[in-house]
Amino acid sequence: MRLVIQRVSEAAVRIEGNLVGQIEMGLLILAGITPDDTEEDIRWISRKVVQMRIFGDDEGKMNRSVQDIAGNILLISQFTLMANTKKGNRPSFIEAAPPALAIPLYEKLISELESELGKKIATGLFGADMKVSLINDGPVTIIIDSKNRS
Template sequence: MRAVLQRVSEANCRVNGEVTGSITTGLLILLGIAADDTTDDFQWLAQKIAAMRIFSDDEGLMNKSITDVDGRILLISQFTLFAQTKKGNRPSFIRAAKPDIAVPLYEQMITTLATLTNTKIETGIFGADMKISLINDGPVTIILDTKDRDNH
């Protein structure tokens, strides 16, 4: 799994002109699910996201987590995070999970993040043509990949 975390002062998702999810202070998370991802991957990633200290404390240092600042989460599925671009100019998405694998893991991520952060998770619509608007705060953007967890 790959996640792009963007610290935002506001973000929203629209599908066909309708807002499907909207937050103020918090994280816009773009989530890519690979064909070989497991529940271990989403559990590790959800815990990492909930504990990630990327919000400023009183001295302006990144010492606070999403729960410390009562932040919100907008979670967007994004298979293009697994684009392979080595050959040619048209990306291949062969590593991205098909919906029968990705949808249950995406839904489990929503539930797990809600539990870990004690807040409702705002979302887009899986597989839809989504329009995302955001104001990146900082800017702060962090990329997490579950395949990197054993390398540290």
């Protein structure tokens, strides 16, 4: 599982012009899921995200987590994070999990993030054509891959 995490002062997702998810201060997370992702990957990555210290403390140092600041999370599924661009000019997405595998893992990721954060998170809609807007705070953008833990 690959996540792109952006520290935001606000973020929103719209589908066909309708607002379906919105947050204030917190994290916008784009999630790419592979066929070999497991529930253990989800538990590890959820814990890592919620405890990651990327928000400023009283001295301005990145020393606080989204949990510490009572921030929010907006989670968006994004199979294009699994793009393979090694050959040619058209990305291949064969490393992305098909919907039958990805949807249950995405739903488990939502559940696990909510459990770790201690509150509901905002989401987009799996497989939908979404319009995501954000104000990246910092900017701070971090990529995490559950297969690269060491």
